[in-house]
Structure formats: C-alpha cells, structure tokens
Amino acid sequence: xxxxxxxxxxxxxxxxxxxxxxxxxxxxxxxxxxxxxxxxxxxxxxxxxxxxxxxxxxxxxxxxxxxxxxxxxxxxxxxxxxxxxxxxxxxxxxxxxxxxxxxxxxxxxxxxxxxxxxxxxxxxxxxxxxxxxxxxxxxxxxxxxxxxxxxxxxxxxxxxxxxxxxxxxxxxxxxxxxxxxxxxxxxxxxxxxxxxxxxxxxxxxxxxxxxxxxxxxxxxxxxxxxxxxxxxxxxxxxxxxxxxxxxxxxxxxxxxxxxxxxxxxxxxxxxxxxxxxxxxxxxxxxxxxxxxxxxxxxxxxxxxxxxxxxxxxxxxxxxxxxxxxxxxxxxxxxxxxxxxxxxxxxxxxxxxxxxxxxxxxxxxxxxxxxxxxxxxxxxxxxxxxxxxxxxxxxxxxxxxxxxxxxxxxxx
Amino acid sequence: xxxxxxxxxxxxxxxxxxxxxxxxxxxxxxxxxxxxxxxxxxxxxxxxxxxxxxxxxxxxxxxxxxxxxxxxxxxxxxxxxxxxxxxxxxxxxxxxxxxxxxxxxxxxxxxxxxxxxxxxxxxxxxxxxxxxxxxxxxxxxxxxxxxxxxxxxxxxxxxxxxxxxxxxxxxxxxxxxxxxxxxxxxxxxxxxxxxxxxxxxxxxxxxxxxxxxxxxxxxxxxxxxxxxxxxxxxxxxxxxxxxxxxxxxxxxxxxxxxxxxxxxxxxxxxxxxxxxxxxxxxxxxxxxxxxxxxxxxxxxxxxxxxxxxxxxxxxxxxxxxxxxxxxxxxxxxxxxxxxxxxxxxxxxxxxxxxxxxxxxxxxxxxxxxxxxxxxxxxxxxxxxxxxxxxxxxxxxxxxxxxxxxxxxxxx
Numbered sequence: 001x002x003x004x005x006x007x008x009x010x011x012x013x014x015x016x017x018x019x020x021x022x023x024x025x026x027x028x029x030x031x032x033x034x035x036x037x038x039x040x041x042x043x044x045x046x047x048x049x050x051x052x053x054x055x056x057x058x059x060x061x062x063x064x065x066x067x068x069x070x071x072x073x074x075x076x077x078x079x080x081x082x083x084x085x086x087x088x089x090x091x092x093x094x095x096x097x098x099x100x101x102x103x104x105x106x107x108x109x110x111x112x113x114x115x116x117x118x119x120x121x122x123x124x125x126x127x128x129x130x131x132x133x134x135x136x137x138x139x140x141x142x143x144x145x146x147x148x149x150x151x152x153x154x155x156x157x158x159x160x161x162x163x164x165x166x167x168x169x170x171x172x173x174x175x176x177x178x179x180x181x182x183x184x185x186x187x188x189x190x191x192x193x194x195x196x197x198x199x200x201x202x203x204x205x206x207x208x209x210x211x212x213x214x215x216x217x218x219x220x221x222x223x224x225x226x227x228x229x230x231x232x233x234x235x236x237x238x239x240x241x242x243x244x245x246x247x248x249x250x251x252x253x254x255x256x257x258x259x260x261x262x263x264x265x266x267x268x269x270x271x272x273x274x275x276x277x278x279x280x281x282x283x284x285x286x287x288x289x290x291x292x293x294x295x296x297x298x299x300x301x302x303x304x305x306x307x308x309x310x311x312x313x314x315x316x317x318x319x320x321x322x323x324x325x326x327x328x329x330x331x332x333x334x335x336x337x338x339x340x341x342x343x344x345x346x347x348x349x350x351x352x353x354x355x356x357x358x359x360x361x362x363x364x365x366x367x368x369x370x371x372x373x374x375x376x377x378x379x380x381x382x383x384x385x386x387x388x389x390x391x392x393x394x395x396x397x398x399x400x401x402x403x404x405x406x407x408x409x410x411x
Numbered sequence: 412x413x414x415x416x417x418x419x420x421x422x423x424x425x426x427x428x429x430x431x432x433x434x435x436x437x438x439x440x441x442x443x444x445x446x447x448x449x450x451x452x453x454x455x456x457x458x459x460x461x462x463x464x465x466x467x468x469x470x471x472x473x474x475x476x477x478x479x480x481x482x483x484x485x486x487x488x489x490x491x492x493x494x495x496x497x498x499x500x501x502x503x504x505x506x507x508x509x510x511x512x513x514x515x516x517x518x519x520x521x522x523x524x525x526x527x528x529x530x531x532x533x534x535x536x537x538x539x540x541x542x543x544x545x546x547x548x549x550x551x552x553x554x555x556x557x558x559x560x561x562x563x564x565x566x567x568x569x570x571x572x573x574x575x576x577x578x579x580x581x582x583x584x585x586x587x588x589x590x591x592x593x594x595x596x597x598x599x600x601x602x603x604x605x606x607x608x609x610x611x612x613x614x615x616x617x618x619x620x621x622x623x624x625x626x627x628x629x630x631x632x633x634x635x636x637x638x639x640x641x642x643x644x645x646x647x648x649x650x651x652x653x654x655x656x657x658x659x660x661x662x663x664x665x666x667x668x669x670x671x672x673x674x675x676x677x678x679x680x681x682x683x684x685x686x687x688x689x690x691x692x693x694x695x696x697x698x699x700x701x702x703x704x705x706x707x708x709x710x711x712x713x714x715x716x717x718x719x720x721x722x723x724x725x726x727x728x729x730x731x732x733x734x735x736x737x738x739x740x741x742x743x744x745x746x747x748x749x750x751x752x753x754x755x756x757x758x759x760x761x762x763x764x765x766x767x768x769x770x771x772x773x774x775x776x777x778x779x780x781x782x783x784x785x786x787x788x789x790x791x792x793x794x795x796x797x798x799x800x801x802x803x804x805x806x807x808x809x810x811x812x813x814x815x816x817x818x819x820x821x822x
C-alpha cells in the first residue's frame with residue numbers, strides 16, 4: 001500500500017491503469033445485428049474489393065470517352081444506342097467505337113466502355129441515337145472496382161466502438177460476424193446499515209438505494225454489464241465475503257460507502273487483504289469525491305466510492321470509466337460536449353484541489369448563464385437538475401461572476 | 412403535393428413536423444431497471460420528502476447549537492456524551508441542554524438536537540465528555556427532511572431522456588416504475604434490383620445491403636426500434652404492397668433507393684397514393700442527399716432516402732432523427748460535440764445549398780487539421796474514415812485552406 005498523500009485525479013487514474021493490463025478482457029464473436037456500439041478486438045481486413053466492378057455514379061450513357069472529345073452544344077457528338085443496362089447483372093454486350101448504352105447510377109459498365117456521360121448532357125434523338133453535348137474524360141463518372149475498399153485493406157482498426165455506418169460497411173463487404181471485446185462485468189456492492197432497497201418503505205433514519213441505479217446506468221453507458229451484489233450491513237466479515245464473491249464473478253468491483261465513520265478503513269483493509277498490489281490510493285484532491293479509494297487486486301481494478309450520490313457520479317466518470325475503456329481496448333479520440341456560458345455568480349475553490357461544480361443553464365437576453373447548484377453533495381436533485389459540470393482546476397482559487405466558462409454537458 | 416422547389420433542410424423538417432402530431436406515440440410503464448435512456452411521458456412528482464428526516468452531513472456530535480456559542484480553542488465548551496447514534500434507526504434518546512451524541516454522516520439527529528459539530532473541531536476527553544473547540548449555528552451540518560426533494564415537487568419533467576442519475580433519484584423516492592413514451596418502430600424498405608443480402612455473394616453488377624444496417628443502428632441510437640422489411644425489386648406494385656404493410660406495422664417508414672433512374676418517381680407516387688397530405692417535399696438544397704423525399708400519410712412520416720450510403724446517413728441525421736425526437740416528445744437542449752480545427756485544403760461549395768463535408772482529423776505540431784474526404788458519395792469508406800462533418804451554410808461558396816472550422820464529431 002502506497003502512502004496516503006492525496007493525488008490529483010489524472011495521477012490516480014494513471015496509477016490504476018498501470019496496474020491493470022491493457023485490454024485485459026477476452027473477446028467474443030457476434031453477428032452484425034448485435035455489433036452496434038461494441039468494441040472491435042482485431043483489425044478487420046477487407047475480404048474483397050468494393051464495389052467489385054466498374055460502376056456508374058450517375059444516370060446517363062456508358063460509352064468510350066474518346067467518342068465525345070470535342071463535343072459541345074454547338075457541335076454535338078452522335079452516338080448509337082446499343083441498349084439498356086439492367087441493374088444487378090453483367091451487361092450482355094460490349095461497347096465499340098461510336099456506341100453507347102443507357103445506364104443508371106450504380107449500374108455496371110459494359111466491356112469496352114470507359115466513361116459515362118450524364119443524362120443532363122445528352123439529347124435523346126430516338127431509341128437508337130443520342131446527341132452528346134459535352135465531352136467526358138476517360139473514367140469520368142465511374143467508380144473503379146477497388147475504389148471504395150481494396151481487398152486486404154484494414155477497414156476498421158482494433159479498439160473502435162462500432163458506429164451504425166461501420167456496420168453498414170462490414171455488411172457491404174459480406175462480413176457477417178465481428179470479433180469484439182467481451183463486455184466487462186462491473187459488480188456493485190452497497191454498504192450501509194441505513195440503506196434499504198428502493199422497493200421498501202424508508203423509515204425515519206433510513207434511505208433507499210440510489211447508487212446501485214446510478215452506477216448500473218453509468219456502467220451500461222460505458223459499455224459494461226452491471227452486476228448488483230445487494231446491500232450489505234457495515235460488518236467487516238460480510239463485506240469481505242461479498243467482495244471476494246464479486247472478484248470471482250466480475251472484472252471491476254465497486255464498493256460504495258457506507259457513510260458510517262469507520263467504514264472507509266474497512267473497505268481499504270478488505271482490498272488490501274484480497275491481493276497485491278491492493279490499495280493504490282486512498283483519497284484524491286477533488287471535490288466532491290475526496291474519500292475515493294482505488295486499488296488493483298489479482299489484476300482486477302476495485303474502487304471504494306463515497307456514498308454520496310453526487311460523489312458517486314463524479315468518481316465514476318473520473319476514475320472508473322477510463323479504466324473500463326482501457327480494459328475494452330478502446331482507442332478513440334475522446335470528445336466531450338461543451339457549451340460556452342458565463343458564470344451567474346462568484347465561486348470559491350481551494351487551491352490544490354480540482355472542483356467539479358454542477359450547474360444548470362439559463363438563457364437571458366441571448367446569453368447563456370451557468371448557475372451553480374450549490375448543494376450539500378448528498379443531495380440527489382443537484383445532479384438531476386444539472387445540465388453540466390464546470391471544472392475548476394487545482395491552480396485556481398475560484399471563478400468570477402460573468403467569467404466565461406466551458407460547461408461539460410452531462411449526457 | 413406541393414411544388415418541387417428545393418427547400419433548405421430546416422424548412423423541410425419544419426414542414427414534416429407540422430404534419431406529424433406532436434408526440435404521436437402512446438406510452439408504456441417500465442420498471443426502473445428498464446428505464447435508462449427512455450423518454451418520460453408525464454411529469455414525475457415526488458410522493459414523499461427526501462431525505463425524510465433531519466440528517467447529518469458530517470461525522471461528529473449532534474447537540475444544541477446554543478451550547479457551543481462562544482466556544483473556541485482557548486475556551487472550549489464541555490458537553491456530556493449521552494451515547495452513539497446508530498445508522499438507519501430512530502435514536503432512542505433525546506438531547507437536552509449540555510448533552511450530545513456521536514453521529515456519522517447520514518445519521519438521524521435525535522429529538523432536541525439542532526446541529527452537528529464536526530469531529531475535527533472536537534477533543535474527546537473520555538467516553539462521556541467532549542471539548543467543542545468551535546461554535547456551530549443552529550441547523551449547521553444538517554439536511555432538513557425535505558431539503559433534497561419536497562413531497563409534490565416535480566422531480567423529472569415529461570420529455571426527458573432518463574440519465575443514470577435520474578433513475579437513481581427515482582429509486583431514492585421509492586418509485587419503482589416509470590411511464591415512458593413507447594419506442595417508435597422504424598420500418599426500413601430497401602429497393603433496387605442490384606442489391607443482395609449481406610450474407611450472399613455479390614456477383615459482378617450486384618452490391619450488398621449496406622443501408623439497412625446503417626439505418627438500423629441510427630434508429631436504435633435515436634431511441635427507436637428498427638424493423639427491416641427486406642430488399643425489393645424496382646417494381647411498382649411490389650414496393651406499394653411493402654410500403655402499405657410497413658404503414659400498418661410501424662410509426663415511421665423509410666424507403667431507400669433504388670438507384671435506378673425511374674425509381675424516385677415511383678417512391679413519390681407510392682407515398683402520394685397512401686394518404687394525405689402525401690409528399691411534402693421532393694428534393695432539398697443539400698449535398699449529399701439532394702433527392703430526398705419527405706411526406707406524411709395518415710399522420711405517419713415517410714421518407715424516400717437516396718441509396719448512397721453517405722446520403723442515407725446525412726438524410727437520417729437531418730430529417731429523420733428530428734421527427735423521431737418530436738414523436739417521442741423529447742424536450743431537451745441539443746448539444747452536439749464539436750472540435751475546432753483548421754481546414755487542410757480549400758473547399759468549394761455552391762451558393763444556396765448546404766454542404767456536409769466528411770473530414771478526418773489530423774494533428775500536426777499541436778494544431779488540429781480537418782482533412783476533407785472528397786469521395787464520390789457512394790463510397791462507404793468516406794463515412795467509416797470520417798471523424799466528423801464540416802457544415803458549409805447556403806450563403807457561403809466555400810472554405811479556405813487554414814480557415815478555422817467547427818467539426819461536428821460523428822458518434
């Protein structure tokens with residue numbers, strides 16, 4: 001166990017990531033229908049050329065480009081129409097000098113043709129004869145057989161979360177299944193004598209389970225599968241048994257406080273006893289979320305999260321999600337949603353600590369204002385009402401009213 | 412049928428939205444476990460106060476604030492410890508003048524106590540006596556019984572897509588089910604003699620189905636359920652029968668071209684025959700996607716999408732998604748992901764037309780560059796490789812190399 005000096009979040013995350021193997025999860029094969037939003041495990045290589053044949057990109061007439069050279073409105077080229085090219089089959093004839101065939105967008109060029117003149121640049125004289133009013137160059141208005149995708153080319157790299165259009169491209173190549181990283185299982189253990197299930201009446205002194213629902217949704221959003229392990233009393237042996245079970249059945253273990261005084265130390269002790277390296281950091285320089293515990297045992301990450309609903313949310317986003325993404329092997333540029341706004345009031349912050357302020361957005365006279373939701377961090381409604389988060393870095397001591405800030409929009 | 416003047420996308424979308432009833436879908440009741448990412452149908456009202464009791468926000472001692480008035484390090488207040496307050500139950504004693512009880516964060520204050528002094532501001536003299544080194548005000552370090560949520564307050568408004576933290580809040584209130592808008596069913600009809608299923612070998616002249624996969628994923632992302640209706644030949648009667656069946660079984664109908672010459676008119680004719688008002692616009696001033704058809708029959712929106720994979724993507728995002736969101740009753744500020752970049756080369760655009768340019772992002776010497784993927788719009792790879800879209804409004808005729816642009820990141 002390392003010392004208890006409070007780390008900045010990025011250093012704390014680095015410490016965890018170094019101790020979790022890069023992409024520690026195995027893979028599985030899924031059909032294209034199940035592949036949306038999954039993360040590719042390997043590079044995917046094109047098994048064939050696409051489109052696979054010389055294809056028209058316009059409606060018009062396939063011909064030899066040289067027959068149109070010099071053609072213009074005042075001096076059109078006259079070309080004989082040999083026939084129609086039906087969609088979806090190999091044309092049954094070849095094009096010789098002075099011949100053309102009508103073709104639709106996507107149609108296959110016949111043998112001998114090397115360009116398509118657009119219908120807009122043609123006068124149809126009869127069923128057998130057209131006037132071409134504009135010349136075309138060789139290979140104009142066509143796609144080569146390997147112009148979209150070349151056989152052997154990497155279509156999609158490993159570590160990409162598959163978008164709808166990626167799956168479309170795989171379908172186009174005749175690929176029916178994809179090797180994807182298995183979804184990590186995130187077990188969620190709640191501790192606290194005061195917590196009752198959401199289906200029960202909360203007597204005075206009791207509160208219902210909020211965090212297992214927030215953490216389940218956040219896990220799903222991150223690409224994982226939540227596994228609720230129930231609500232435990234603040235009893236060391238019971239927590240230890242549950243955490244051991246969680247380690248067997250899942251890839252990431254989350255233990256949420258328990259807000260009773262001695263519990264944070266219990267969580268740290270349980271983690272240390274489970275295997276090395278155990279607890280990697282205990283506390284981080286953030287608000288809310290300061291008492292977070294992070295560790296790795298037997299190669300699996302484990303977190304002790306504070307029990308406050310807001311701290312749970314912030315800690316998941318800062319610490320747990322990056323770990324899940326590394327385990328998935330995700331290699332993508334991360335782009336968050338931001339909106340520019342002005343602070344609606346002064347905000348103080350402690351130097352050396354990163355603050356995450358929930359705000360809602362208000363429009364007044366065309367200006368967007370970020371109004372801080374300054375609540376005690378136990379209050380659930382401050383997260384429900386929040387449109388976004390304003391981040392105050394550790395080297396600032398606050399923000400001024402009217403100052404421009406970037407609000408990270410909460411999905 | 413209106414005239415064929417090409418509309419700008421926003422006007423075209425407006426025309427469709429006016430003809431689709433606002434929130435045309437019915438609702439259903441789902442459990443909290445199924446509620447993530449669903450859209451609320453009604454306002455949700457708090458059935459009780461939260462937390463429901465006077466609760467400590469810190470670890471410390473519950474007492475009467477007046478007993479600490481004037482206390483400081485040089486002159487502490489001495490208070491008798493009456494006992495411990497266990498978590499989760501009503502304290503079994505009351506606090507009188509000169510008395511306190513140890514309490515943990517989240518614990519319930521006993522009768523008589525009106526504040527909590529933090530453990531950090533206390534010297535524990537014995538099991539029965541503490542020194543308080545700092546005064547507290549009445550109601551300091553506590554949450555009132557209705558401070559988080561007040562009974563009867565609207566917790567979540569109708570038309571919100573439920574986030575993980577929203578579901579947490581509902582659980583905290585003991586709400587176990589939510590009324591959500593039914594997911595719209597989007598039927599997807601592919602037409603084209605040249606299209607074969609993705610499981611089949613594509614012979615020369617044939618291409619595999621790309622669009623039903625792209626459109627399925629986009630529908631799921633928008634909160635809908637895709638319903639694939641198969642691949643049809645370019646035969647009027649067959650298309651008409653399939654579209655009628657789609658109208659019976661779904662809420663939104665998408666017909667993707669067919670790239671053969673006469674087909675666009677077929678689609679428009681089928682739509683007009685299905686019911687009024689029928690086709691509302693035929694073509695829009697955009698690139699790619701110009702030949703899009705939009706209409707409403709019997710209150711249901713129907714779109715004829717061009718067959719090009721890239722046009723299909725752009726048209727879905729511009730026209731179909733806003734319609735789905737209105738049907739769902741979604742009322743949310745839309746915030747897209749943007750990154751600032753500089754154009755890596757000049758781009759020309761036609762005045763009066765909105766252009767959507769696929770770009771990939773490249774970092775050079777700390778500067779992000781948007782490199783246009785200038786491909787024929789039939790090419791699938793230009794969407795797979797694209798990191799985002801650069802939008803050129805209709806009043807510009809292009810972008811200069813080095814010009815700063817906002818790249819809308821593709822999810």
